[in-house]
Amino acid sequence: MMDAAPPVFLAVDSGGTKTQACIANVNGDIIGTGIAGPSNYAALGPVEWTAVIMEAIRGAKRETKGRFARAWIGSAGVTCNTDEKEAAAHIASTLCIPLDTVQVTNDTQLLCTHLATKGIVVIAGTGSVVQAFQKDTHGLFAPILRVGGLGPLLGDEGGGFGVGREALRAVLYEEPGTERLLAAILDSWHLVSKEELLAASYAHIGKFGIRATQSHIAALTPVRNAKHSVH
């Protein structure tokens, strides 16, 4: 029996804000794309994560035909070998393709595709990470040093959330010269007084979880950039 479907190649960029799937043919032409919501692996766990990834893949498959020869998912929140293996097993099983055709890595690794032998990858979205990579003897990029990428509870200093957090800390601790910054934050969140700030910062946790709260605080970034008093 011949397999009539042509081989195609899948890549998924799974982030804390959104998920993007992309299918290419053997010539490297992009023949299908799909999108889904946030899919941080640490936040969702393997089952829910797989569901979101599959939603993005289904979107990409609507536009194309073919069997997946190789699949690569680069995902935020994938931080160790155990994560990589567990996630790859879920995806391979759900797509019904061999496990050794699926590769799951941290999303920073997706950005290595443009590197020759070594380089530094910087992601600064809601969260942030800076990671150095070097090509190993198998021709694969291995991480050699990481700063940041510790998530909202332990770090994320360089992302939008980190910027918003520092802005909130500055006005909550009434640092000198932050009067205009306070006014801009209150204006942005439609609040009247400083006393409402702390409750407003955490208002999303109960209802929507830490990721929504992190995005809510990250959204203060333009306010800080535009209106921080010079002192």
Next chain:
Amino acid sequence: MMDAAPPVFLAVDSGGTKTQACIANVNGDIIGTGIAGPSNYAALGPVEWTAVIMEAIRGAKRETKGRFARAWIGSAGVTCNTDEKEAAAHIASTLCIPLDTVQVTNDTQLLCTHLATKGIVVIAGTGSVVQAFQKDTHGLFAPILRVGGLGPLLGDEGGGFGVGREALRAVLYEEPGTERLLAAILDSWHLVSKEELLAASYAHIGKFGIRATQSHIAALTPVRNAKHSVH
């Protein structure tokens, strides 16, 4: 019609870890106590918060009779006037007592009962806050300065979570002299390698939320105190 039930007085200490209700008679004797789970107001919102508070109150009422002449709920996560009014309205309505007999404040204010005219309150549990109070012209303690109490995303530097967070950052960034600390943390969390630490730090967020994650990290405090390398 006479009201036969004697007047009794209710106090509730509502914290991020547990909730304790206490009923006293006119002589100040404690005649009933009850306990319930975590009830941080910011984390739960008014409806769920009221349900937890009521569970503690029902526990205390099982042991006693009487009508509530006054009720005071000091709660973690109550951070502004809007919170105080909203929370008091929910409790008064649920207990069917007049709104002006219910007082809701931040939990730091409960600790002012031993102060004469002014003083400093320190809470260092899972989270942390240091707050100075001074008696105002109405004889009530008003907060005059606060440090900390910004919650797990913005602060909480002095609590168990803050200590655990610094321990995790130190080993994740491979600070000199933290080899024994790393070994102690891996041992405490039953992990094999440093690469599993970040995933383990956030493992509770998807399933149990930020408060459980915060407690999970706070539980590292004795590990750090006992085993941090001297350098």
